[in-house]
Amino acid sequence: MTDPIRRNGYLVRDRDWQPDALTPAYKTSVARSPRNALLSFPTGLAEHSAPVFGHDMLGPLDNDLILNFAQPGEMALGPRILVKGRVLDQYGRGMPGVLVEAWQANSGGRYRHRNEGYRAPLDPNFGGCGRTITGPDGSYEFRTVLPGPYPWPNGMADWRPAHIHFSLMGHAFAQRLITQMYFEGDPMIWQCPIIGSIDDRQAIETLVASLDMGETLPMDARVYTFDMVLRGRRQTFFENRWEGL
Amino acid sequence: MVQKHALLKETPSQTAGPYVHIGLTPNVSGIGGVYAEDPGATMKTGPVQGPEISLSGHVYDGTGAVVRDALVEIWQPDAAGLFNAAEETRGTPDPNFTGWGRCATDLDSGLYSFDTVKPGRVPVADGRLQAPFITVWIVARGINIGLHTRAYFADEEAANAEDPLLTRIEHRARVPTLMAQPEGDGKYRFDIVLQGDNETIFLDM
Numbered sequence A: 001m002t003d004p005i006r007r008n009g010y011l012v013r014d015r016d017w018q019p020d021a022l023t024p025a026y027k028t029s030v031a032r033s034p035r036n037a038l039l040s041f042p043t044g045l046a047e048h049s050a051p052v053f054g055h056d057m058l059g060p061l062d063n064d065l066i067l068n069f070a071q072p073g074e075m076a077l078g079p080r081i082l083v084k085g086r087v088l089d090q091y092g093r094g095m096p097g098v099l100v101e102a103w104q105a106n107s108g109g110r111y112r113h114r115n116e117g118y119r120a121p122l123d124p125n126f127g128g129c130g131r132t133i134t135g136p137d138g139s140y141e142f143r144t145v146l147p148g149p150y151p152w153p154n155g156m157a158d159w160r161p162a163h164i165h166f167s168l169m170g171h172a173f174a175q176r177l178i179t180q181m182y183f184e185g186d187p188m189i190w191q192c193p194i195i196g197s198i199d200d201r202q203a204i205e206t207l208v209a210s211l212d213m214g215e216t217l218p219m220d221a222r223v224y225t226f227d228m229v230l231r232g233r234r235q236t237f238f239e240n241r242w243e244g245l
Numbered sequence B: 001m002v003q004k005h006a007l008l009k010e011t012p013s014q015t016a017g018p019y020v021h022i023g024l025t026p027n028v029s030g031i032g033g034v035y036a037e038d039p040g041a042t043m044k045t046g047p048v049q050g051p052e053i054s055l056s057g058h059v060y061d062g063t064g065a066v067v068r069d070a071l072v073e074i075w076q077p078d079a080a081g082l083f084n085a086a087e088e089t090r091g092t093p094d095p096n097f098t099g100w101g102r103c104a105t106d107l108d109s110g111l112y113s114f115d116t117v118k119p120g121r122v123p124v125a126d127g128r129l130q131a132p133f134i135t136v137w138i139v140a141r142g143i144n145i146g147l148h149t150r151a152y153f154a155d156e157e158a159a160n161a162e163d164p165l166l167t168r169i170e171h172r173a174r175v176p177t178l179m180a181q182p183e184g185d186g187k188y189r190f191d192i193v194l195q196g197d198n199e200t201i202f203l204d205m
């Protein structure tokens, strides 16, 4: 009897590419970062599975932040944009059925949140949350307004560059990811201690959406394209077909 | 030179930040009317099989302060050990149990809480049974990449003693950090310590 080659599970996470837990320039990380080594173990079904979300959970405006909190007949204020892209795995395969949740400040840089301390005004027609589920090829899109940069209590002069927060629930809890998208050409990107938690400049560049003027919606919205990559599930060649796709 | 093979890099993580609630639990953060219900707010969609329990606790930072702006997600099988997931091939899971919960720690008290069921045992690849456990994932301002851990049950001594993950822990004094403590009446307490003397064991996966 032959011993089958086990390729169960997901590609190992590259911890050098990911931010460290402790990044002192981002002050809050100092007391919230574990000091002990993470425990490695052979992952199993608990890590290789995730809840399934159907498109029937979505309302028609869930991915439209311009309208989903606005009064009837009104809209959120600010430069209109469409953010679109694909969720891929590390093998470049589009990932369908991924729950993509997004949140952001309004066009003045103000969040609708109890703990918000920035004096910029709220937009009565902007809530700041959206969600969608990726299509068969992994594609997603959101319509929103360009979020404003905002000051935050870290250093005395720290401002976050304009950004949108994304949460991804893929096909496995091992792929669970939260990240942030930045905007092409923003000089603030290279001054931000939160972005600075990532060592590798190339890694940071993968968080910067490109401005695609060719895709612009005439008299409506500019288009930013942003692809995201989740960990790849290893494939096994078994009885003349690839498993684990 | 050696051959080059293209494998994409995983998107880098960034902190969930202080306003994670806007995106992930908008209804409890005061942004009502956008979603009918926050995802993960209810794990039971009808009468469930097996013992019902609650899992709750606080998240502490390295100074011992309660973290009031964290978000906790849990993922687990039903009482029979089956996941409500596409990857589940061993049987039909309880149709009224999602297995997935999401809860922000309370902005005042810092408490998180889930109404769920006691999970069944799930085998690992070589057939050995794991002790019952709940997968736990924590994000917050100041956490650059989400932290994975497991909540086992302190009253499952026999199962815990043969669990493949628990038995591989070299620093035995840290094992209790993975134990939810029974408080009677189906209530379990699971505190998460991000740093310090009783730092929770976090998992590399």
Ligand SMILES: [Fe+3]
Binding pocket: A105, A160, A163, A165, B017, B019
């Ligand atoms: Fe932000």
